[in-house]
Amino acid sequence: xxxxxxxxxxxxxxxxxxxxxxxxxxxxxxxxxxxxxxxxxxxxxxxxxxxxxxxxxxxxxxxxxxxxxxxxxxxxxxxxxxxxxxxxxxxxxxxxxxxxxxxxxxxxxxxxxxxxxxxxxxxxxxxxxxxxxxxxxxxxxxxxxxxxxxxxxxxxxxxxxxxxxxxxxxxxxxxxxxxxxxxxxxxxxxxxxxxxxxxxxxxxxxxxxxxxxxxxxxxxxxxxxxxxxxxxxxxxxxxxxxxxxxxxxxxxxxxxxxxxxxxxxxxxxxxxxxxxxxxxxxxxxxxxxxxxxxxxxxxxxxxxxxx
Numbered sequence: 171x172x173x174x175x176x177x178x179x180x181x182x183x184x185x186x187x188x189x190x191x192x193x194x195x196x197x198x199x200x201x202x203x204x205x206x207x208x209x210x211x212x213x214x215x216x217x218x219x220x221x222x223x224x225x226x227x228x229x230x231x232x233x234x235x236x237x238x239x240x241x242x243x244x245x246x247x248x249x250x251x252x253x254x255x256x257x258x259x260x261x262x263x264x265x266x267x268x269x270x271x272x273x274x275x276x277x278x279x280x281x282x283x284x285x286x287x288x289x290x291x292x293x294x295x296x297x298x299x300x301x302x303x304x305x306x307x308x309x310x311x312x313x314x315x316x317x318x319x320x321x322x323x324x325x326x327x328x329x330x331x332x333x334x335x336x337x338x339x340x341x342x343x344x345x346x347x348x349x350x351x352x353x354x355x356x357x358x359x360x361x362x363x364x365x366x367x368x369x370x371x372x373x374x375x376x377x378x379x380x381x382x383x384x385x386x387x388x389x390x391x392x393x394x395x396x397x398x399x400x401x402x403x404x405x406x407x408x409x410x411x412x413x414x415x416x417x418x419x420x421x422x423x424x425x426x427x428x429x430x431x432x433x434x435x436x437x438x439x440x441x442x443x444x445x446x447x448x449x450x451x452x453x454x455x456x457x458x459x460x461x462x463x464x465x466x467x468x469x470x471x472x473x474x475x476x477x
Contacts, residue, residue, distance in 0.1 A: 229452070236260065236446035243441045259446035263433060267447050268421075272429035273454065279341055279415075279425055280408035283348050287404045288397050290350040295358025296389050300371050301381065310359070317352045325417060332418055343418040344425070348408065354400050361396040362389065402462075406455060426451040 235243050237256035242249055263269065297303075298310050328347055329338075337343040366389060374384040390397075412427035419428055433440070433447045 229456075232445050232449050232452070235442055236449045238442055240438075240440045240442050243445075255442070256446075259442055260450060263443055263447035263450055266443070267429040267432045268424070269426070269429060269447065269450050272424045272426045273451075275341060275423065276409050276426040276451075277454070279344050280405045282345050283408040284401045284405040286349040287351055287354045288401045291354030291358045291400060292362075292389070292393050292397060293385065294350070294355040295360075295362050296366075296385055296393075298355070298359040299362040300366060300368065313352045313355055317356075321414075325414070328414075329417060338418060339420050339423060341419075341423070344411075344415050347414070351404070354404065357400060358393065358396060362393060365396075366392050402458075405458070409455060 233256070234249055234252050236259050238249055238253035239255060242253065294313075298306060332338055332343040332347075335343075337346075370388050370392075371384060374388055379387065410427060411425075415425045415428050416431070419425065421428070421432060424432075430444070430447045430451060433444045
């Protein structure tokens with residue numbers, strides 16, 4: 171029995187060494203493959219070009235329609251080249267819809283809503299992801315359940331509440347009901363569950379840091395990519411929101427979507443003027459994407475890299 175078991179014992183270190191060597195070689199091979207730069211084929215470039223054209227065409231058509239007159243827009247076939255009336259139509263839309271005040275209001279509303287949503291959603295997401303307290307799962311289910319309620323059901327009681335507070339026809343009536351969203355809380359909770367290691371939170375506890383200190387020094391740097399994405403999505407949604415601002419505001423204190431309804435008033439709608447107003451309302455969003463788009467994409471990529 172002893173002589174038969176000896177070969178197996180002597181072969182075990184050799185097999186272990188071979189497995190370790192193959193493991194090291196496999197990891198080395200994976201690192202080499204991960205460091206390679208993959209080149210796309212011609213089909214990928216063709217598909218990307220088609221998607222880019224389809225994405226840019228609505229904006230291009232808006233500019234074309236805004237640069238002509240109402241008669242030319244209604245012709246068949248419609249124009250596909252810009253006309254000479256772009257700046258005159260933009261000036262008319264700016265004056266008739268009071269776009270200056272509307273853009274300032276939209277900037278205030280969208281900025282405050284986006285900042286508060288990012289802050290409160292990150293706080294709530296950290297609590298639901300890493301803190302242990304009674305009723306955590308029940309509260310999370312309650313937050314998720316609010317996403318299933320149609321917002322139209324809350325219009326009448328919400329409008330009555332805003333009227334009782336004396337906020338009717340004022341910007342706080344648009345801002346305060348949307349200071350935080352269930353979608354943002356769930357999004358940040360899912361991100362922090364994966365991106366924030368439990369060991370970092372425990373290390374902060376060992377060093378004597380309280381929850382707010384951990385949130386400020388550990389959670390915020392890790393959550394920055396997701397916060398940038400949430401800010402962009404929330405800002406665009408608040409800027410384009412029409413239904414609730416149309417209900418609670420009037421033409422003396424409008425946001426951009428509410429102000430654009432002024433351009434469609436009358437028996438005959440001037441489509442070129444409406445398109446000029448829509449182009450004016452889109453330009454601030456385009457400028458924000460141009461200025462901050464690279465930083466947001468780089469933050470997303472930095473958050474996606476795992477060490």
